[in-house]
Amino acid sequence: MYIVSRQSNIFEILIENVSTPILLLNKQLTIKFANKEAASLLNLDGTSLQNCTFIDFLHKGSFHLASRICDEGWQGFSTNHSRINLKTRDGKIRKTIISCVPIKLNGSIEFLQLNIADTTEMENIDQLRRKYFKRLEQEIENKEQQGKEMLRASILAIAALAESIDSYTYAHLERIRYYSRLIAFSLKETDKYKEIITDEYIDLLFELSPLHDIGKVGISDLILQKKGKLSEEDMSEMREHANIGGNALKMAGQYSKRPQAFAIAEMIARFHHQRWDGTGYPDVEINGEQRPLKGEEIPLCARIVTLADVYDALTSERSYKKPYPYDIAKKMILQDSTKHFDPEAVQAFFRKEKEILEVRKMFPDKPNEKNITEFDKNEFKLAERDSMYTTVLLNEKKED
Numbered sequence: 585m586y587i588v589s590r591q592s593n594i595f596e597i598l599i600e601n602v603s604t605p606i607l608l609l610n611k612q613l614t615i616k617f618a619n620k621e622a623a624s625l626l627n628l629d630g631t632s633l634q635n636c637t638f639i640d641f642l643h644k645g646s647f648h649l650a651s652r653i654c655d656e657g658w659q660g661f662s663t664n665h666s667r668i669n670l671k672t673r674d675g676k677i678r679k680t681i682i683s684c685v686p687i688k689l690n691g692s693i694e695f696l697q698l699n700i701a702d703t704t705e706m707e708n709i710d711q712l713r714r715k716y717f718k719r720l721e722q723e724i725e726n727k728e729q730q731g732k733e734m735l736r737a738s739i740l741a742i743a744a745l746a747e748s749i750d751s752y753t754y755a756h757l758e759r760i761r762y763y764s765r766l767i768a769f770s771l772k773e774t775d776k777y778k779e780i781i782t783d784e785y786i787d788l789l790f791e792l793s794p795l796h797d798i799g800k801v802g803i804s805d806l807i808l809q810k811k812g813k814l815s816e817e818d819m820s821e822m823r824e825h826a827n828i829g830g831n832a833l834k835m836a837g838q839y840s841k842r843p844q845a846f847a848i849a850e851m852i853a854r855f856h857h858q859r860w861d862g863t864g865y866p867d868v869e870i871n872g873e874q875r876p877l878k879g880e881e882i883p884l885c886a887r888i889v890t891l892a893d894v895y896d897a898l899t900s901e902r903s904y905k906k907p908y909p910y911d912i913a914k915k916m917i918l919q920d921s922t923k924h925f926d927p928e929a930v931q932a933f934f935r936k937e938k939e940i941l942e943v944r945k946m947f948p949d950k951p952n953e954k955n956i957t958e959f960d961k962n963e964f965k966l967a968e969r970d971s972m973y974t975t976v977l978l979n980e981k982k983e984d
């Protein structure tokens with residue numbers, strides 16, 4: 585017990601024998617008594633307490649809170665569990681939890697008793713534990729990210745393998761996924777789709793849209809690489825790529841732990857040549873009738889990828905055509921909206937003009953590709969005259 589004034593009494597003896605650090609303060613917040621636990625906490629010796637105030641041992645960040653609990657104490661209120669940082673005589677910071685109790689002698693408050701719990705070690709351990717968990721969380725996140733990237737890279741590799749047969753570029757696949765995601769984001773902004781299009785749905789669309797033409801691996805190279813127009817027979821074999829891709833992905837889904845992902849991939853591959861007016865392919869059995877899907881019967885993911893794919897084909901160079909600039913491609917698609925495309929998806933897509941042009945810049949077919957400003961007007965007029973528009977791309981040999 586460190587007694588500044590020599591008024592030892594039973595109360596002081598009690599305090600001395602408590603294993604909790606305790607300070608007694610007078611009205612000037614001078615420390616009148618400190619038991620040996622408190623002295624050890626603050627690194628004090630008996631003499632060094634002379635004329636010390638509680639404020640001398642406060643870390644500056646805790647000053648306001650400490651003043652408040654003392655004020656309340658002098659008004660007769662006890663306070664519990666105030667987190668206060670103390671500064672020891674040798675300058676070390678101790679994290680503590682302090683309870684303040686007013687002590688009455690002869691009917692008036694004479695002292696404030698501060699019961700101190702030193703939580704420094706506990707909080708340090710806690711901090712270490714938090715750091716450790718954070719690092720663990722980060723590592724798990726990194727592993728998941730690596731897994732996702734591996735999956736993404738594998739999907740691109742497989743899709744590129746299918747597309748490489750007709751020498752499409754890797755950039756085409758990247759653009760498809762970005763355009764698809766853009767359409768989904770934009771549709772999500774509308775009342776109709778805000779609940780349906782979830783973040784997970786958008787992620788899956790982004791991951792899986794490059795697989796739309798995976799079924800081309802099942803089509804003969806003779807047809808894929810044939811120069812000139814395809815015969816009706818060739819066309820009908822070519823159309824099989826939708827079901828070949830759809831069936832392959834359906835089968836893969838049966839062995840997967842992510843059946844929902846494969847279900848979306850299957851729908852994209854199988855239905856990306858369906859048309860809004862019901863004149864696309866392949867036929868599907870509906871109420872005993874074999875026919876193509878139409879309108880909203882076509883799964884949303886396929887409607888989105890169809891639009892992304894055709895827009896990219898229109899704005900890219902092919903062996904049989906030059907790229908069309910944005911405005912012309914937009915005009916062509918708008919003209920075919922309701923015939924070929926989901927009109928709402930078309931509107932949603934072209935609300936994002938800035939982003940569409942940005943995607944093209946991010947993934948050009950050739951390095952230093954310039955914005956297409958010139959194009960062969962005669963070629964376009966020819967397409968316009970023959971009402972070919974998107975049909976020029978869809979029915980000509982490659983069937984993008």
Ligand SMILES: [Fe+2]
Pocket residue numbers: 796797825856857983984
């Ligand atoms: Fe296709």
Ligand SMILES: [Fe+2]
Pocket residue numbers: 796797893984
């Ligand atoms: Fe494609």
